[in-house]
Amino acid sequence: MNEINQKTSWEVHSSFCAKNTINPIRQIVDGLNLTPNKDKEVIPLSIGDPTVYGNLKLSSSVENAVLNSLQSNKHNGYGPSVGLKIARSAVATYVTPKVTAEDVVLTSGCSGALELCISCLANSGQNILVPKPGFSLYKTLSNARGIDVKLYNLIPEKSWEIDLDHLESIIDENTAAIVVINPSNPCGSVFSSSHIKDILKLASKHKIPIIADEVYQDIVFHDQTFHSMASLSDDVPILTCGGIAKRFLIPGWRLGWIVLHDRGDVFKPEIRNGLLNLSQAILGPCTLIQGALPAILGDLTNSCFEQVISLTEENAHLCFDQMSRIPGLRPIMPQGALYMMVGIEIEHFPGINDDRQFTEKLMEEQSIFCLPAICFQLPNYFRIVLTPPTEKMKEAMTRLQEFCETHYVD
Known part of the structure; x- marks a missing residue:
């Protein structure tokens, strides 16, 4: 038997992850x-x-979708870690006809989607680029994993467009991803298609994938048009994060998603397998809400x-x-x-x-x-x-x- 030095007092310490979250x-x-x-x-x-x-007020159609899911008695057990296929198919149809259920991973809210994306794309010692001003959760999630956050400037005089010169100046060999928030929290900006194309051109030049936080994609003013990053990308691979929280007035239901918009098979198979592996740590979000998702997302007259x-x-x-x-x-x-x-x-x-x-x-x-x-x-x-x-x-x-x-x- 190996001898160990017996402790004479209690010493219980929090982990690196806990201290840095x-x-x-x-x-x-x-x-x-x-x-x-x-x-x-x-x-x-x-x-x-x-x-x-x-x-x-919560829409009656959304409420009925959950009641029907509950009363069906079909969605009370565990589902696949990436989510039920009927729910992933509903997300794929809702986002764009160019993806399928196989391109969708369901998560616990959009914050859960961001956590999986950051954890999958970056290692300790690498960095991700995040807007300033920007939602603080990226820093929380990254620092807990030893990933650095480098802030790129937004320009208030240009309705918070990205300062592309500054963004490019902070890219280095350790940059794993660029985070783009559109529409923006906290700024409320909505990027034009021409500005998005300029962002994509820069990402293409440096061969850096994009994490597109588009959870507010449906909340744009009447004189504006939302353009998704993926719809304008020819070669830049994009992980799009979204969810049902704000448009459907149900943030507490905690259902979000990642949609893989691969370009040139850059994400195959490593990133796809990586997201699958990470999803197995939570075994998927609430199956009751997943069961209601096709009806929720299908009601476009809400x-x-x-x-x-x-x-x-x-x-x-x-x-x-x-x-x-x-x-x-x-x-x-x-x-x-x-x-x-x-x-x-x-x-x-x-x-x-x-x-x-x-x-x-x-x-x-x-x-x-x-x-x-x-x-x-x-x-x-x-x-x-x-x-x-x-x-x-x-x-x-x-x-x-x-x-x-x-x-x-x-």
Whole structure:
């Protein structure tokens, strides 16, 4: 028997993964001093959950799809780790006729899709390129795996288009993937086909695959057109991530997907097998919702779609018009998704040092909760969510104007 040194005291340590799984948004928000004005009702404009206020209603067709799935008694057991074929086929049809069920992996929400893509494409010591500002989950998922995140700039003056020169300047021999968020969280931008083609040209030049986060693909304003990355790619292989959360008003149902858009068989067989292997760690998302997916995705007349888009667009115009007249603020009109980014001319607010203090003081005085954009790696902006009832948004704009006029110094 091998001798071991017997421990005299307990020593239990967390893993590298646990220590390095840090959500920047939660870290920042949990550290904020958020004490609302007790005389004013809190107006939360921080969380990208369209169900919070209850003003956007779940479609009866979606509800019935789940009830039928439950009552069929067919979807209570384990399914394949990549998802039930009927559900994957429904996603393939929904996304594009150019893919099949074999090109689809179902996941636990779009965040689960992103986790699988990053884990499959990059090793510890490699890097992925992520937009700035951008959703913080990419950093959380990557750093836990020893993968570096390099931030490329978006240009606010060009409706948050990618600074392609800067993007190219940070590519190196260890770059494993480029993440493109379109429509954007947190910016609400929707890229033109010409801009997407320029992104693809750069990726093709350097032979780097793209992770396309397109979970907001259906929430674009009426004067905009969404173009998927894959629909415009001739040779760049793309992993497209999406899900049912926002369009169908069911973020808590946690069903997302990866669609493999292979070009030149670059993903065969290694990436396909890799995604299969990784999917086996969770054994697929909820089979009850998978069973309902063909009916959910097949109802293209769902009235809640127009409800979500119309309210978001109406509130976007309202907020942009109001904030454009507020001293010290620089709103940037979104084109889709659920969000608007607002610049702060911080030099005109003495005693307020940055966006974090701005949002803290706004909560303290006016009971409005916005996210400081340092959560998205961009200082001196804040993000608002555009899905509350319009009357709430009007009240928020009135309070925001009062706040800025109180603190603004020319």
